[in-house]
Amino acid sequence: MGEETRITGYSPPGGGAGACLVVLHAPARRLLGARIALGARAVLLGRDGRCDLVLDFDDVSRRHARVRAEGAGHVIEDLASTNGTFVCDARVAARPLEPGDLVRLGSVVLKYLSGDDLEALCHAELRRLAAEDPLTGLANRGAFSEALGREVARARRHGGPLSLAVLDVDHFKAVNDRYGHAAGDQVLRGLAHAIAPLVRAEQLVARIGGEEMALLLPEVPLEKASAFAEKLRALVEGRGFVHEGDRIAVTVSIGVAALAAGDDAEALLGRADARLYDAKRAGRNRVCA
Numbered sequence: 199m200g201e202e203t204r205i206t207g208y209s210p211p212g213g214g215a216g217a218c219l220v221v222l223h224a225p226a227r228r229l230l231g232a233r234i235a236l237g238a239r240a241v242l243l244g245r246d247g248r249c250d251l252v253l254d255f256d257d258v259s260r261r262h263a264r265v266r267a268e269g270a271g272h273v274i275e276d277l278a279s280t281n282g283t284f285v286c287d288a289r290v291a292a293r294p295l296e297p298g299d300l301v302r303l304g305s306v307v308l309k310y311l312s313g314d315d316l317e318a319l320c321h322a323e324l325r326r327l328a329a330e331d332p333l334t335g336l337a338n339r340g341a342f343s344e345a346l347g348r349e350v351a352r353a354r355r356h357g358g359p360l361s362l363a364v365l366d367v368d369h370f371k372a373v374n375d376r377y378g379h380a381a382g383d384q385v386l387r388g389l390a391h392a393i394a395p396l397v398r399a400e401q402l403v404a405r406i407g408g409e410e411m412a413l414l415l416p417e418v419p420l421e422k423a424s425a426f427a428e429k430l431r432a433l434v435e436g437r438g439f440v441h442e443g444d445r446i447a448v449t450v451s452i453g454v455a456a457l458a459a460g461d462d463a464e465a466l467l468g469r470a471d472a473r474l475y476d477a478k479r480a481g482r483n484r485v486c487a
Contacts, residue, residue, distance in 0.1 A: 216235075216312065217235075217236045217271070217272060217297075217310065217311065217312055218233050218234060218235050218236055218310075218311055219233070219234050219236065219241075219243075219251070219265065219301065219308045219309070219310055219311075220232070220233045220308060220309050220311055221233075221306065221307070221308050222300070222307045222308060222309050223305070223306065223307040224253070224255070224305065224306045224307075225255055225305055225306075226254075226255075226344045226347075226348065228329060228340075228341050228344040228345060228348075229253070229306070230328055231328065232251070234250060234251045236265055236267070236272050237267065238267045239267075240264050240265065240266040240267075241264065241265045241266075242261060242263075242264055243262050243263045243264070243265065243303060244258060244259055244260050244261045244262035244263070244277075244279075244303075245258045245259060245260045245262070246260040246261055247352060247356070249261065253303060253304070253306050254348055254351065254352065255304055255305055255306065256304075257280075257281050257304030257305050258279075258281075258303050258304040258305075258306060259277070259278075259279035259280050259281070259304075261277045261279075262276070262277060262279040262283065262303050262304070263275060263276050263277055263279065263283045263301075263303055264277055265295070268294065271294055271295060271296075272294070272295050272310070273292055273293065273294050273295065274290065274292065274293055274295055274301060275291070275292040276290060276291055276292070279303070281303075281304050283301070283302070283303055284301070284302040284303075285299055285300070285301055285302075286299055286300055287300075287302075295310040296310070297310060297311055297312040298310065298311070328340075328341075329341035331404070331405040333383060333386060333387065333405070334386055334387055334389075334390035334405050335387075335390060335394075336390050336394065336403055336404050336405045336411065337402055337403065337404035337405075338404065338405065339404065339405070339406045339407060341402075341404060342402065342404035342406050342412055342414070343463070345402050345404075345414055346362070346414055346463045346466070346467065347463045349414060349416050350457060350461065350462060350463045350466060352416070353416070353457050354457075358416070358417050359417060359418060359419040359420075359456060359457070360414075360415070360416055360417070360418070360456065360457040360466070361415040361418045361419065361420055361422075361423030361454060361455065361456045361457070362412065362413070362414055362415065362423075362454070362455055362456075362457075362466050362467065362470045363412065363413040363415065363423060363426070363427045363430075363452055363453070363454045363470065364406075364410065364411075364412050364413075364452070364453050364454075364467070364470040364471055364473075364474045365410070365411050365412075365413070365427070365430070365431075365450045365451065365452040365453075365474070366409055366410045366411075366450065366451050366452075366474055366478070367385065367386070367389065367409040367448060367449075367450055368448070368449045368450060368451055368478075368482040368483055369482075370382065370385075370408070370409040373385060373446060373448070377441055377444060377446060380441070381441040381442075381444070381446060382409075384439065384441045385439050385441075385446060385448055386405070386409060388437075388439045389411070389434065389439075389448070389450075390403075390405070390411070392433060392434065392437055393411070393413075393430060396426075396429070396430070396433075397413065400416055400417070401413065401414060401415050401416065401418075402414040412467075412470075413426075413427075413430075419456060420454065420455070420456035420487060423454050423456065423487070424454050424485060424487040427452040427454050427485045427487070428452075428485050430450070430452065431449070431450055431452055431483065431484065431485055434448055434449060434450050435448075435449050435450075435483060449482060449483035450483070451474060451477035451478050451482045451483060451484060451485075451486075452474065452477060452484075452485045452486070453470045453471060453472065453473030453474030453475070453476065453477055453485075453486055453487070454470060454473055454485060454486070454487035455469035455470040455472075455473055455487070473486040473487060474486070
């Protein structure tokens with residue numbers, strides 16, 4: 199397969215305003231269905247955290263490829279990547295994209311879609327369903343695990359802080375036993391709705407099992423993570439939850455840990471869990487870090 203050269207001035211039909219790239223295949227499930235809009239501004243694809251679409255995999259170069267507008271469509275350009283940029287299985291230096299084209303960067307496969315393509319909406323919905331906990335609307339355990347591994351790798355590579363908070367609803371079984379499982383579900387939904395607005399875009403809150411939730415806090419040191427966890431604890435204690443006219447008092451215990459030298463994702467999660475159990479043993483409704 200020889201490299202293709204740039205064709206100046208080509209405008210693929212249907213590829214203008216509203217066009218996007220959708221991830222069809224990637225080693226991390228969190229990216230499946232991920233969609234990046236393409237407009238007049240050039241979009242960078244690669245492993246570097248400053249890229250517009252970060253593909254943090256070893257077979258993707260730091261600045262692998264760029265997609266820029268040209269005429270009514272878009273052109274993809276390889277940026278001297280190690281493993282090359284492929285469009286419909288042909289290695290390219292630069293090539294105009296047509297709706298339906300498959301683009302491969304290392305082990306990641308994307309599809310170029312026009313703005314009015316219903317397939318784009320389908321992929322976006324599939325991605326949402328794959329990553330979302332159906333009860334609370336938070337990220338699910340799979341999405342959390344992938345994000346945790348990615349952020350640990352990023353923090354170790356760049357040397358920035360990373361903290362993790364794990365919280366558990368105190369005496370949740372008693373809530374279910376007294377008020378019924380529907381009330382327990384209502385408490386979990388209410389807890390998610392209370393926490394989610396406080397979490398920034400680069401952070402993640404997930405339901406990782408039963409009544410347990412986790413907050414992934416990139417670029418946040420332990421002291422600030424502990425203060426944030428205490429704010430959440432106080433918010434929940436003062437909120438109260440209502441189910442069928444009954445006010446249900448709810449508190450949470452929270453364990454907080456920060457990434458240490460030599461930690462992997464499992465070690466960080468294990469230490470946050472250990473601090474959570476410290477909080478439980480110390481009487482619940484408290485933060486331990």
